[in-house]
Structures are given as C-alpha cells and as structure tokens.
Amino acid sequence: MDSDHSDNESNSYLEDDSIDMNDENHGGENGNLDRLPLIPTDFTDIHEAIQNFSAVFDARYGGLHPRFYSGTLRDAIDESFGISRRAPAIERKPFALYLHNDDAVAANIFAQNVLCSETASAILGCQYTLWAWDVTQDDNRKKFNDWVAELGLTDVADVLRIHPKEDYPLLLLITKERSNYSVANVCQGFDNATDCVEKIMQALDQYQAIKNKEEVEERGRLEREQIRQEQVTAYEESKAIDKARQQEQERKKQEEIAEQQRFYEEEERKLQKMAQLSSSLPAEPSGNDCITIRFRFPSGEQKIRRFNKDDKLKWLSTYVESLGYDMETHRIWNSDFPKKEISSFDATKTFAELKWPLREQVTVEEK
Known part of the structure; x- marks a missing residue:
C-alpha cells in the first residue's frame, strides 16, 4: 500500500490539516450549499449532467480519480455486465455506484481521500464500471430512486433505505449473477482508504468467483451449441445429399423417359418407312420363270x-x-x-x- 494511505494517515485524515472541513474552498455543510452543484436540478440531458458532475468534481478534488461513465444508469449497468452485447464472462466487470451528497459531513473527505486515492482510483478505473450521481437535491434524489425502481435494483434500494445522509457519500459495489443484482459491499463516508480498497477487492473477488462459474457454464453451453450446430449441419448436409440424389434419380428417370420416347418415335418412323417401302415393292411373281x-x-x-x-x-x-x-x-x-x-x-x-x-x-x- 502507498505511504499516502498508511494506517496512521488513514486513522487521522479527519484532522490532517483540517482538509475539507475548515478550508474556505472545502467547507463544512454551509460551504457545500454555497458551492456549484455537481448536478444541477434543471438538467435536460443525462450525458450533460454526468459531464457536469465530472467537470465540477475535477475542479473540487483534482483529476486523479476513476472515469465516471457518461450515460444513463441503465446504460452503465449494461456496459459493465455486457448485457445487450452478450459479452463473455471474461469481459464483464462489477459495477461501482458512487452517490454524493454535499450535505453530508464526509462529502469532501471521502471524495478527496478515498475516491481520489491512487490505489482506489486505479482499481475502480481498470476493474469496475463507475457511475456517479449527486443526491444532494431532492429532485435529483427522487430521479435516482425512480431509476433504481425502474431497473428492479431492489438490493440497491434496500441498502439506501438503511443509510441516512450522515453515512454519505456511498460507494456501492454491485455484482450480477444471472439476472440478479447484489450489493457485494458498501463503502461509506467515514471509511478510510485502506478499508475501502479492501472492500473494493473483496467485491472484485466475489464477482470473479461468479464469473468463473459463469465461464464454466458458458463453455458448457458453447460446447452444447457447437454439438447442436454440428448436428444441424450434418442433418442439412444429409438432406442436401438426399435431395441431390433424388434430383439425380429424377434426372435419370426423365432422361430414360425421353430416351424411350425417342426410341418409340424412331421405331414408329422406322416401321412407317418399312411399311412404305414394302408397299412400293413390285408384286412377287408366282411362276417359275423368275x-x-x-x-x-x-x-x-x-x-x-x-x-x-x-x-x-x-x-x-x-x-x-x-x-x-x-x-x-x-x-x-x-x-x-x-x-x-x-x-x-x-x-x-x-x-x-x-x-x-x-x-x-x-x-x-x-x-
């Protein structure tokens, strides 16, 4: 672990140079209310809202943080678990959901000391798909809750119900097994960087175990599909051979019929010619002098x-x-x-x- 995230610093970061709590730019609750919101309530486009979140987050805490997925919550989950593109298990990632609340005491502390820490940022940026939202304003919180309900994320809704504002920010680490979404771990406002990294790794390991099982199932499914496809191919080839054989038999039969027809017609012409020649012969004499x-x-x-x-x-x-x-x-x-x-x-x-x-x-x- 980097020395910036040692246990001593982790346990005392609330007091370290009064970061976020007393600084004019990183004030307490009143300072948070006065500052530019991460997501304004009057946004009209989700992509612009996430871009605004990223821009304000950069301005507040610096650029050392994992990239936030720029799109809807549905699209972010789809991208993470490769749902619509039917991605193989090896390409899927666990999903990290960051919920910010400027009214929480630890809002700046968590963002600065955890999300912007080198280790957590690297793991989240490489191993997770990270989507962020600001629930400071009631309207934005309601929109988020509506999306959660619409997507059927009941486990996420259950976690949010038991965490008051004082626990924020929240970093929910979500896995998916078949069609079920589960919150594998939750990092909350006053968790230190070391604990959060440990939770992030635990969730990553849990999802890797799920992926390992799904990879075995996928291989079995692919093998069965390959066998089925080979059977279909063999059946189609057999049908094609039978069809070709029938066509060849039909062709020969038609040729035989045509040949017989030509033979009969030729024989008919021959018989007609013979009869015509026979009728043209002079009469056969009956006497001996011939x-x-x-x-x-x-x-x-x-x-x-x-x-x-x-x-x-x-x-x-x-x-x-x-x-x-x-x-x-x-x-x-x-x-x-x-x-x-x-x-x-x-x-x-x-x-x-x-x-x-x-x-x-x-x-x-x-x-």
Whole structure:
C-alpha cells in the first residue's frame, strides 16, 4: 500500500490539516450549499449532467480519480455486465455506484481521500464500471430512486433505505449473477482508504468467483451449441445429399423417359418407312420363270423373295430395307467368288440386263 494511505494517515485524515472541513474552498455543510452543484436540478440531458458532475468534481478534488461513465444508469449497468452485447464472462466487470451528497459531513473527505486515492482510483478505473450521481437535491434524489425502481435494483434500494445522509457519500459495489443484482459491499463516508480498497477487492473477488462459474457454464453451453450446430449441419448436409440424389434419380428417370420416347418415335418412323417401302415393292411373281433370291440376315434369319426378270435391281435393296436393314448401316453381298457388293452394280438396270442368275443367295451384313 502507498505511504499516502498508511494506517496512521488513514486513522487521522479527519484532522490532517483540517482538509475539507475548515478550508474556505472545502467547507463544512454551509460551504457545500454555497458551492456549484455537481448536478444541477434543471438538467435536460443525462450525458450533460454526468459531464457536469465530472467537470465540477475535477475542479473540487483534482483529476486523479476513476472515469465516471457518461450515460444513463441503465446504460452503465449494461456496459459493465455486457448485457445487450452478450459479452463473455471474461469481459464483464462489477459495477461501482458512487452517490454524493454535499450535505453530508464526509462529502469532501471521502471524495478527496478515498475516491481520489491512487490505489482506489486505479482499481475502480481498470476493474469496475463507475457511475456517479449527486443526491444532494431532492429532485435529483427522487430521479435516482425512480431509476433504481425502474431497473428492479431492489438490493440497491434496500441498502439506501438503511443509510441516512450522515453515512454519505456511498460507494456501492454491485455484482450480477444471472439476472440478479447484489450489493457485494458498501463503502461509506467515514471509511478510510485502506478499508475501502479492501472492500473494493473483496467485491472484485466475489464477482470473479461468479464469473468463473459463469465461464464454466458458458463453455458448457458453447460446447452444447457447437454439438447442436454440428448436428444441424450434418442433418442439412444429409438432406442436401438426399435431395441431390433424388434430383439425380429424377434426372435419370426423365432422361430414360425421353430416351424411350425417342426410341418409340424412331421405331414408329422406322416401321412407317418399312411399311412404305414394302408397299412400293413390285408384286412377287408366282411362276417359275423368275429370279429367286435367298437372303441371309445378320440375325441368322433367312428369307426367300422372287422378282420378275424385268424388275430393276434397286428393288432388291428396297426389299432388304423394308425388313428394317437400312442401307446406310448395312451392305449386301452376292455369292460370286470373289463376292461382290450389290451397290457396285447399276441399280437402275433390270435383272435380265444384268444377266442375274435365276437362283441367287445374298448376304446382308452390317457395315
């Protein structure tokens, strides 16, 4: 502990050079009433009111004090405990509430010797969120009490009820566990700096214990959330895979249907062409004085067809095509040795003109 805050000085600071009590600028109760208020009663904006508090506080006691949060009581509590931003436990701070009353005998003593002490100021400035208010005037005290009621700070209200004006200033050290706010410790007007620092550290330790427990709960919650998210992700991936599989099956099914449709249409066109070619063939003669041809097909099937001698050779190919063997994909060989392809003959000539044998065997094969 700094020598400025030794036990001897702490126990005798009420008499030390008559600080705050007899000095013209730090007078007693009458001097307090005459001085510029920390917060005027006619303020219209809470931020301006807190800025006025800070400015007057600096002018009275100097700049060595923790920074006062500039905003509403609600915002200060929210910032301290990270409520709206859902801050992790490690980022949360306990909340320090400083209530000043110029009518209290220790008003200047506490502000000068405790709040402006190097040790207390450093701890409050780094480890706490500090919000201040002046309850000297009845209107400002009523506003503060209304805010406390509105925020449901019942523990704070209970503490204030048991502390008369003579106990002021008050420094309430507040913790939060889940949704419950608790006053862990209270520093009051005639507490010395050493005792106040001890109370500040005790409250800090209490809140650290709460945060440690909440960190364990948070880790468990995060782990459960991670597991749940992994399950959701796996489920969504599984759904996506199933959907893709169904879409692929549907696509293949549609392709098969389209392919079948094309096949049926092609077969229909083929049958129509075969029927058309078959109907265009010359009539098959019944006598013996004709050309008789045995056809051997790739399937092993054999057929016999007769033609008149004066029929043109092209009807031989037409007959083969009428049975479904297109000349674009098939060819016809005669029985000569070496065999000749029918397409090598002049298809416009008749069998008689080509001296075609009365009996012939031809072979149809794929190209």
